[in-house]
Amino acid sequence: xxxxxxxxxxxxxxxxxxxxxxxxxxxxxxxxxxxxxxxxxxxxxxxxxxxxxxxxxxxxxxxxxxxxxxxxxxxxxxxxxxxxxxxxxxxxxxxxxxxxxxxxxxxxxxxxxxxxxxxxxxxxxxxxxxxxxxxxxxxxxxxxxxxxxxxxxxxxxxxxxxxxxxxxxxxxxxxxxxxxxxxxxxxxxxxxxxxxxxxxxxxxxxxx
Ligand SMILES: Nc1nc2c(ncn2[C@@H]2O[C@H](COP(=O)(O)OP(=O)(O)OP(=O)(O)O)[C@@H](O)[C@H]2O)c(=O)[nH]1
Ligand SMILES: [Mg+2]
Numbered sequence: 001x002x003x004x005x006x007x008x009x010x011x012x013x014x015x016x017x018x019x020x021x022x023x024x025x026x027x028x029x030x031x032x033x034x035x036x037x038x039x040x041x042x043x044x045x046x047x048x049x050x051x052x053x054x055x056x057x058x059x060x061x062x063x064x065x066x067x068x069x070x071x072x073x074x075x076x077x078x079x080x081x082x083x084x085x086x087x088x089x090x091x092x093x094x095x096x097x098x099x100x101x102x103x104x105x106x107x108x109x110x111x112x113x114x115x116x117x118x119x120x121x122x123x124x125x126x127x128x129x130x131x132x133x134x135x136x137x138x139x140x141x142x143x144x145x146x147x148x149x150x151x152x153x154x155x156x157x158x159x160x161x162x163x164x165x166x167x168x169x170x171x172x173x174x175x176x177x178x179x180x181x182x183x184x185x186x187x188x189x190x191x192x193x194x195x196x197x198x199x200x201x202x203x204x205x206x207x208x
Contacts, residue, residue: 003075004075004076005199006073007072008074010044010049010050010053011050012067012069012070013069013085015068016068016108018111019111019112019115022066022068026117026118027070027084028084028204028205029116030087030119030120030121030204031087031122031123032086032122033123033124033143034091034092034124034155035092035135036061038091038125038127038155039125039127039155039156039186040063041054041062041063041088042056042155042188043123043125043155043188044069044086045188046188047086054067060091063088063091064090065090066087066089066090066109069085071084071085071086073201073202073205075202075205082205089109090109092106119148120149121148121151121200122143122148122149122150123152124139124143124152124153125155126152126154127154128154128155128160128164128169129156129164129168131171131175132171137176140152151184151197152172152181152183153185154169154183155186155188156187156188157186157190157193158187158192165185169183169185
């Protein structure tokens with residue numbers, strides 16, 4: 001499908017660490033997951049083109065709650081707006097977090113991922129420059145086992161050469177064990193991959 005998706009607005013809605021704090025209004029949800037510092041919040045800013053919508057930091061562990069962003073989108077020339085949520089999650093695999101925090105992390109995030117009825121797909125972000133870590137591989141398999149559709153996004157593509165992009169993507173497919181997997185290279189600095197991701201989102205918004 002070749003419809004054009006235009007993001008018309010993006011705004012922070014709410015943060016949650018338990019079910020009662022999820023948004024009242026139900027909308028389709030697209031979630032971003034990945035290690036701390038991989039670029040989840042940056043990707044949300046790049047995708048929506050709203051500067052500093054999600055807080056970015058060079059220090060890992062910036063995002064600590066499930067953050068819901070309310071996004072308005074128009075598809076093709078349809079005057080009707082389709083609103084949905086982008087959901088930013090705290091990073092996993094952050095060494096300094098400690099075992100206790102990791103336990104809490106997994107509890108409220110597992111609860112969200114396993115009970116949200118509006119979740120459409122999970123974007124799992126992996127840094128294109130490094131081989132996926134054990135925590136990335138574990139997370140990918142966990143998502144697949146729980147029947148959550150996953151789109152793997154290789155982040156920080158601007159930091160490697162064109163050849164490096166090809167190699168990074170191949171490395172990710174190999175580590176995740178699925179040669180035919182679609183891996184989308186993305187750069188939040190150059191907005192590479194943005195149109196492709198908007199296409200996937202558009203297809204998902206048009207589904208009933
Ligand atoms: N060059 C480059 N730097 C990036 C890109 N995406 C993110 N960064 C940088 O990577 C660092 C972490 O980015 P964040 O978006 O805060 O990462 P996060 O995954 O949300 O991190 P946590 O909230 O800690 O889990 C920041 O210094 C960003 O500027 C990218 O596409 N290219
Ligand atoms: Mg973040």
